[in-house]
Amino acid sequence: MAVNWPGLLAIGAFYLAVLGIGIWASRKSKREENKCTEKRSEVAMVGGRNLNIWVSIFTMTATWVGGNYILGNAEVVYDPTKGLVWAIGPIGYSMNMILGGLFFVKPVRSKNYVTLMDPLQEKYGNTVAAVLFIPALLADILWIAGVLGALGGTISVVIDISPSLAVVVSAAVAILYTLMGGLYSVAYTDVIQLGFMLVGLWLCVPFILTSSTSANFTAAAASTLHQDSWLGKLELEDAGRWIDEVLLMSISGICYQAFYQRVLSCASDAQAKITCYTGAVLCPILAIPSLIIGAVAASTSN
Secondary structure (H helix, E strand, O other), rough: OOOOHHHHHHHHHHHHHHHHHHHHHHHHHHHHHOOOOOOOOHHHHHHHHHHHHHHHHHHHHHHHOOHHHHHHHHHHHHHHOOOHHHHHEEEHHHHHHHHHHHHOOOHHHHOOOOOHHHHHHHOOOOHHHHHHHHHHHHHHHHHHHHHHHHHHHHHHHHHHHHHHHHHHHHHHHHHHHHHHHHHHHHHHHHHHHHHHHHHHHHHHHHHHHHHOOOOOOHHHHHOOOEEEOOOOOOOHHHHHHHHHHHHHHHHHHHHHHHHHHHHHOOOHHHHHHHHHHHHHHHHHHHHHHHHHHHHHHHHOOO
């Protein structure tokens, strides 16, 4: 298949913009390091604990809202065995950030922890903390693999290049700006990436809804309200599994290092809580375009 050159140029421009923001943010990180006389590693790991509130909100939201979140929501709605009722990601992630803001922000910030392992190491010692670090590490590796896999699959469809090549280039860009600026680079690139994601997805929605090949998903839902449709069904015998999956996503996220990294990078407890609660609102909002896309695809295929 021929390469989609306009799409390739657009993706290249996006990567250059992300890399440029990352490099710019790395200079800010260096300035913070020069000001800091103690624990300079905290600048790299938690941004010197003074991230701007708007940057904090964006990077907290982007912790959960990525390629696998967007594609996963659309896939669940499209899946004839599931449907909208099983799109529990927005619910679970919102609950996760609300629980984190209510119960975990103040305790972890009061001790000036840097990582999720610090309280465990303090309480149970180095050996137990080292063992508990293994599942945390595996979770991060698998999460990153999911994000890169979603990215590679998407780019291969849009611009007809190898998914492996897309994954390698994307990983190289992310590693480069992270090594240069630590959390500052990650946080500021999260702002631009989340912005592009929000604008790009909502730009797609009207074209999808008005396409001559797309079915009217609202009419499809109404005509099959008592049958299988993109709305899905939740039978009484499945209620326990539905609740279990919501709780899994809500509670397991509290064990995620990236969540604490964002919480600890805020300038105050109040800012950290605002960041959590605002992210809890933004997660479902950012899921709406992908849910619509999945609904239209399911209606069209039917």
